[in-house]
Amino acid sequence: MSAFFRFSGRVLALVLACLVSIIGPVLIMMTHSSHTEIVSHTTFPKQKYSYDEPARDPDDGVVYRGAQTRVMYNRVGKCGSRATLTLLEAVAGRNNFTLVLSDIHNQRELSLPEQIDLVNYINQLPPPFLYSRHMFYIDFQRLGAGPLVHINVIRDPLSRFISSYYYRRFGDGREHNSNFQGDKEQTIDECMERNHHECSSPKRMFYVIPFFCGQEEACREPSSWALEKAKANVRDKYLVVGILEEYEDTLRVLEKLLPIYFKGIVDILRNPDPETKMRLETMSTKHKTPPNEHNTRLLRFRMQTEYEFYYFVRDRFHQLKHQLGI
Template sequence: MMKNFGSSPLHNSNNHQTPNHIRERHHRKHGLLCALPWRFSLRGYGFCMAALFLFCFGSLCYQLNGGASRILLDIRQYLGKNFFFFFFFFPPISSQVIYNRVGKCGSRTVVILLRLLAEKHKFNLVSSDIHNKTRLMKQEQVDLVKNISKIPQPFLYTRHVHFMNFTRYSGAQPVYINIIRDPISRFLSNYFFRRFGDWRGEQNHLIRTPGMKDDERYLDINVCILENYPECSNPRVFYIIPYFCGQHPKCREPGVWALERAKQNVLENYLLVGILEELEDVLLMLERLLPHYFSGVLDIYKSPEYRKMGNLTGTVRKHTPTLEALQVLYHRMRYEYEFYDFIRDQFHLMKKKIGLRSTSRLPVYPPDFLRELALRTPEPLDEDEELDSDLEDANSWLVHP
């Protein structure tokens, strides 16, 4: 005799459930579903708290030590490469900033802005009145580190000086910033500025270079380049890289060693290095990365009052050399251009990471036609020859009120 399982009490209990059973089962399902999001929210809460703790701990280290610890700098470098957006939206607190400005790369424009910003945001702006000594002896470096460390924080120190590693002299490493420009444009601006000044008046450059004779003052730029005058050949045209390479004697020798060391210092010690050809984007980045120094800088820069004052810093009587002279100069400055291309690429990558959409200007002197001639450059002069005094950007009118 076969059993009828369909009529068994167990079978009937599964197929004919009461409303209470159904309600109880729904409650069990909803209870499990509600537990899942609660579990995930706790994990997210823990992550947020850990990030907040790291941020607060880093800020505390900045305030107590006048700068970040080595481990925090390593974390910042890692996050800067992989999670740049984190530092864009949550910028670190930097109480020590150094702008070791490169001559004829818009430094007077930026210093004017900093004067106005320092008054607005109440930070200490210290502009050195030394303009013709970028390379320092060891004791001079020690003294400068001590003097800078004594400035009340927050401060921004600015001077024409090659990069220095403060940790080598037991100092807290500050945040570095800088701006460079197309190397040939910088060279031409300096060449004509030394001779004819800017729109502030003829008497300024006469006071600045009183010993310059007329045959030197009115020397044709093409003759200077094509006939290998010292002012227009290496090592004098090797100018930008030493600012980032540092104080080592080899930093003044045009070559791969100085180039690679300059790149390394930029990656490890500079918060931002911009290019003058995209100055507004540079100011926007500084405003975002260092808001307690640069907040509102674009409003000031675009104001009619500033424009009128800033236009006076343009070099007068500047003109472009012949194509042949440009090609010769380009090949003498090939390391400078490799560094400039590196900085421009890094700056564009930074803009891309934060979603800054702006039109990048074409190079002032496109490499295509400058590379047409494979020319040899003359051998550099002796490394210990003192050459800075007549290459520095004279800003004495701006340093003190």
């Protein structure tokens, strides 16, 4: 019976995706709740990225795998995305692409109708564009979207956890989280001593993997299945997943593979204009107090699945850098 419902759900998705789309303007910084009509479904060849073969330069006269003009950045929280978007804003005009930033920040899970609604919106954006939103991976082509290049950046899991923990309490130089509900002054060590859910809940220790695993409910449960699904999606669906600890190299890789968007971005990082520099300098989380050595070891143990994914991505990123000569 459950197999019947899963089959029926897939049929429903295809039926919905075959309806007619509306024509809408390209808008920056908008939600998609009003885009409810459905676009015609088109079958596109599946794209798969492999680093087993040497990377080829975009200037060597061949169609390069990163030359597509539709990019999806389903950014992970507290992994440098605001800095990346700030830099992209600085180069968007000169590189002549549209940077589309969703103002939906707290809805990472989308229902099937919401996913199709987003497909409609994506399909009516004229390329070249880069769309960014905090959300778990969506197989857009399965739902009728044209080919998309997926990119992302992740971070050492404990470092990300520390930044997120204190950001929720104190914000950064630009944002002040005055509405935090709970013990605002509680350090991570105190949180650990009290066995508070912020530091003990398995789901709190399992944050990054769902962004790559997908929208299935099972992707949000800590498991080896979710880990392996996330790894498979990184291998097959993402052109680049960079590492925040190697941020400049991440930008160099993106500049090499997607010059339409990232050309000149490393120069902007090194020599930003006054406004960009001010914005970048105010993005660090305030009042970060790292845990003691004992709690550091314990938290890393609790995040061992996240660390397995992080090391997998890091090794893959290093392989890509080597092939690109970076």
